[in-house]
Amino acid sequence: MADTSTEAQLAFKAAMRRFTSTICLITTELNGVRHGMAATAVQSVTADPPTVLVCINQSASVNQPLKISGKFAVNMLHLSHADLVPLFSGQLKGEERFHYGEWLSLDGMPVLSDAQAAFVCKLKDVVHVGTHDVVLGEVLEARFIESIAPLLYENGQLVRSSSISGSAA
Numbered sequence: 247m248a249d250t251s252t253e254a255q256l257a258f259k260a261a262m263r264r265f266t267s268t269i270c271l272i273t274t275e276l277n278g279v280r281h282g283m284a285a286t287a288v289q290s291v292t293a294d295p296p297t298v299l300v301c302i303n304q305s306a307s308v309n310q311p312l313k314i315s316g317k318f319a320v321n322m323l324h325l326s327h328a329d330l331v332p333l334f335s336g337q338l339k340g341e342e343r344f345h346y347g348e349w350l351s352l353d354g355m356p357v358l359s360d361a362q363a364a365f366v367c368k369l370k371d372v373v374h375v376g377t378h379d380v381v382l383g384e385v386l387e388a389r390f391i392e393s394i395a396p397l398l399y400e401n402g403q404l405v406r407s408s409s410i411s412g413s414a415a
């Protein structure tokens with residue numbers, strides 16, 4: 247299919263391919279059915295009160311259930327979760343996505359037991375911007391594992407991080 251993007255949109259997309267971010271799985275549960283998708287548009291907003299934001303396409307299958315349930319989880323992926331990314335971005339649908347990975351229920355939300363970090367959130371606000379919803383969530387519970395090896399996305403590929411030798415933050 248021909249790309250109908252304007253020149254400004256093409257430049258925006260090409261520039262954003264230079265933005266490296268950790269891949270997360272955004273999940274929710276409504277009436278006993280789990281929904282989830284891969285996302286990189288995830289950010290910390292403030293620690294007081296602990297708040298995150300996630301940008302979710304209005305057409306994504308997780309969008310409506312998340313807004314109706316009023317709760318969601320952000321599962322920050324570890325390098326060991328690379329296989330889950332295609333499954334949670336279209337290869338599988340609905341509950342089938344959760345047949346892979348070790349899932350537990352935390353505050354009623356689906357959480358990967360070995361997520362690098364996971365946040366269970368209460369939906370606080372939704373701002374519509376073009377095709378997407380900017381979803382703000384107040385963190386009810388945060389957990390993490392010791393190993394820090396984030397699964398990153400850069401230039402359309404899965405990549406890993408490495409430290410710059412001799413550097414100290």
Ligand SMILES: Cc1cc2nc3c(=O)[nH]c(=O)nc-3n(C[C@H](O)[C@H](O)[C@H](O)COP(=O)(O)O)c2cc1C
Binds near residue numbers: 287334335336
């Ligand atoms: C690495 C990666 C990052 C993504 N980030 C986002 C995102 O931040 N927001 C979003 O709405 N979709 C994002 N997507 C696309 C969704 O994962 C994908 O469109 C969605 O799972 C498909 O919708 P469905 O659940 O209706 O099948 C991303 C996909 C990939 C592979």
